[in-house]
Amino acid sequence: MPTPTLPRATPNTRSDARRNRALVLAAAHRALAEGGVTVSLAEIARRAGVGAGTVYRHFPTKTALLEAVMQQRIDRLTGLAHRLRDAPDAGRAFFAFCTEVITSTHRNQAVCDMVSNDGWPRELVRDAGARFHSALDDLLIAAQRQGAVRADLTLADVLALFTGCVAIQRLTSDHELARPAALVLDSMRARPAARVTKDRNRFIPRDETPSRNETAASHCPICASPIRSTGTGRPARYCSAACRQKAHRRRRAAAPGPC
Known part of the structure; x- marks a missing residue:
C-alpha cells in the first residue's frame, strides 16, 4: 500500500498566508486604536475579512497579536528614522520624527499601557525597542552636530520627554501636535548664548557671562583617561570611540521603550 503524502505548500499558499497576516495586523491596529485591548479576536477577524481560524493560525493568543502589533509599530518608526538619518537639515528631520512619534503613540496608548503593566516587554518587542533607540540616537547626534538641538540632551532625556508629550497629546483628539x-519639543532646541550683565555700581556695567569652555570635561567618564582637545568643534565627552560606544550602550540599557 503506498504511503500517503502530505500536500506541499505552494508559493501561492505562502503568498496568501502573508496577505492574510497583513490583513489581520492592519485590522488589529485599527480596532485596538478605537476600542483598546478589550477588542476580541473575532471582531478583528471580522474587520480583516477572514475567518477566526485564520487569525488563530497566525496568532494563537491575543498576547501574541498585541506583541506583533507593537513590534510592527515600533519597526515602522525605526524605518522612518533610518530614512531621515541622512537628511540635509538634521534638526528639521529630528523634530519631524519626534512629532510623528508623539502624534502616533497616543492613538495606541492602550497597547502601550498593557506593554508596561503586564510583564513586558517580551523579547520580540525588546529587540524592536533597541533598534528604535539606536535609530533615534543617530538622529539626535546628527541634529546636535548641526547645532539644532541643545548639546546636553541625552537619549534618555528625549525618551522621557516623549512620555510627557504623549500624556499631553491624549488630552486632545486632534491628530496635529498639541500646542x-x-x-x-521646543525646549530641546539649541539657544544662542545670552549675554548677562549686572550693574554692580551705578556707572560701570560688568559682563558676567560664563565661559563656554567650562562645560568641557577634562577626563573620560568611562575610563577616566585625559581627554585631548582638538581645538575645533564641540568639546569631546569621551577619550575614544570605544568609550563613547560603551556610554551609548549603558544609556540604551537604562532607557525606557518608545512607549
Missing part, C-alpha cells in the same frame, strides 16, 4: 507638546 503644549510643541512647547516641550
Whole structure:
C-alpha cells in the first residue's frame, strides 16, 4: 500500500498566508486604536475579512497579536528614522520624527499601557525597542552636530520627554501636535548664548557671562583617561570611540521603550 503524502505548500499558499497576516495586523491596529485591548479576536477577524481560524493560525493568543502589533509599530518608526538619518537639515528631520512619534503613540496608548503593566516587554518587542533607540540616537547626534538641538540632551532625556508629550497629546483628539507638546519639543532646541550683565555700581556695567569652555570635561567618564582637545568643534565627552560606544550602550540599557 503506498504511503500517503502530505500536500506541499505552494508559493501561492505562502503568498496568501502573508496577505492574510497583513490583513489581520492592519485590522488589529485599527480596532485596538478605537476600542483598546478589550477588542476580541473575532471582531478583528471580522474587520480583516477572514475567518477566526485564520487569525488563530497566525496568532494563537491575543498576547501574541498585541506583541506583533507593537513590534510592527515600533519597526515602522525605526524605518522612518533610518530614512531621515541622512537628511540635509538634521534638526528639521529630528523634530519631524519626534512629532510623528508623539502624534502616533497616543492613538495606541492602550497597547502601550498593557506593554508596561503586564510583564513586558517580551523579547520580540525588546529587540524592536533597541533598534528604535539606536535609530533615534543617530538622529539626535546628527541634529546636535548641526547645532539644532541643545548639546546636553541625552537619549534618555528625549525618551522621557516623549512620555510627557504623549500624556499631553491624549488630552486632545486632534491628530496635529498639541500646542503644549510643541512647547516641550521646543525646549530641546539649541539657544544662542545670552549675554548677562549686572550693574554692580551705578556707572560701570560688568559682563558676567560664563565661559563656554567650562562645560568641557577634562577626563573620560568611562575610563577616566585625559581627554585631548582638538581645538575645533564641540568639546569631546569621551577619550575614544570605544568609550563613547560603551556610554551609548549603558544609556540604551537604562532607557525606557518608545512607549
